Amino acid sequence: MSTRPTIYKGKTGQWAFVLHRISGFLILMFILLHIIDISTINFPSVYASIHRLYGNVFMRTFEVGLLFGLTYHALNGLRVIMIDFFPGVIKNEKRLFVAMFSLSLLLTVVGGVIILKPFFTGRV
Amino acid sequence: MALRERSFPSQRRNSTTMKRSKANFETWSWFFMRISGLILFFLALIHFSITHIFNDVTTTTVAFVAKRWANPLWRVFDWLLLALGLMHGSNGLRFIMDDYIRTPRRRAFAKAFMYSLSAALFVVGTITIVTYKGTL
Numbered sequence: 001m002s003t004r005p006t007i008y009k010g011k012t013g014q015w016a017f018v019l020h021r022i023s024g025f026l027i028l029m030f031i032l033l034h035i036i037d038i039s040t041i042n043f044p045s046v047y048a049s050i051h052r053l054y055g056n057v058f059m060r061t062f063e064v065g066l067l068f069g070l071t072y073h074a075l076n077g078l079r080v081i082m083i084d085f086f087p088g089v090i091k092n093e094k095r096l097f098v099a100m101f102s103l104s105l106l107l108t109v110v111g112g113v114i115i116l117k118p119f120f121t122g123r124v
Numbered sequence: 125m126a127l128r129e130r131s132f133p134s135q136r137r138n139s140t141t142m143k144r145s146k147a148n149f150e151t152w153s154w155f156f157m158r159i160s161g162l163i164l165f166f167l168a169l170i171h172f173s174i175t176h177i178f179n180d181v182t183t184t185t186v187a188f189v190a191k192r193w194a195n196p197l198w199r200v201f202d203w204l205l206l207a208l209g210l211m212h213g214s215n216g217l218r219f220i221m222d223d224y225i226r227t228p229r230r231r232a233f234a235k236a237f238m239y240s241l242s243a244a245l246f247v248v249g250t251i252t253i254v255t256y257k258g259t260l
């Protein structure tokens with residue numbers, strides 16, 4: 001591997017890159033499980049007993065985590081794409097990272113309230 | 125992922141064609157990650173919103189799926205998400221394996237395992253979406 005610095009190996013993008021990598025990996029692990037749980041659709045009672053679990057508070061918390069991973073990965077993915085295709089964007093990559101990170105946090109908080117609330121109020 | 129300049133012994137010995145074909149594959153892979161990412165941006169976020177935000181997750185029952193899949197366009201939507209998600213994700217995992225698994229044998233083993241698992245789940249997912257004959 002060359003040691004020449006690239007936009008991915010520099011200082012500022014390093015956290016963005018690490019988070020992108022971890023979130024991408026975790027989403028993939030979830031997709032693998034999710035394909036299996038949906039494939040039980042032909043055995044309705046199995047499907048129902050698996051999907052009841054999604055409603056408990058631990059799984060709901062996990063779903064909020066998934067929301068953060070997904071929104072961060074999606075928005076930061078857009079940032080990477082913009083940097084690659086529009087050369088001028090690199091000048092603002094740090095500010096863009098802060099913007100994307102904050103937006104994904106905001107979406108996670110709003111979505112998190114919607115996801116967790118039914119567990120506590122009992123109303124769906 | 126940083127595009128690495130790898131050089132294999134066979135390439136050093138041989139003509140430039142092998143080097144070029146490797147570079148071509150990585151270039152396509154780079155391009156694919158960006159195009160599939162743009163499409164997944166819409167597919168994945170719409171999918172999550174439907175199953176967790178606009179509906180509570182406890183209401184995504186068999187009947188819920190049967191109703192959605194009564195419309196073939198939703199099957200196409202879900203199949204695209206399955207196919208692109210698996211390809212984008214497993215190609216991403218290939219980058220990760222290239223970076224952290226240092227010995228060629230382990231790397232080959234890990235990739236073979238990962239490709240087989242993704243292919244198997246692609247088949248399972250496709251069969252689920254295409255053959256489902258749910259009644260409401």
Ligand code: HEM
Nearest residue numbers: 021024025027028074077125161164165168213216217219
């Ligand atoms: C939602 C929209 C998405 C966008 C815009 C997006 C965008 C991207 C981009 C541009 C890359 C390449 C990064 C680079 O070359 O440095 C990437 C890598 C990756 N993506 Fe996504 N992606 C999305 C969804 C997903 C999903 C659903 C998964 C899981 C199945 C996933 C898993 C990965 C993985 C594992 C990597 C490799 C990370 C690395 O090399 O560090 N992505 N994504």
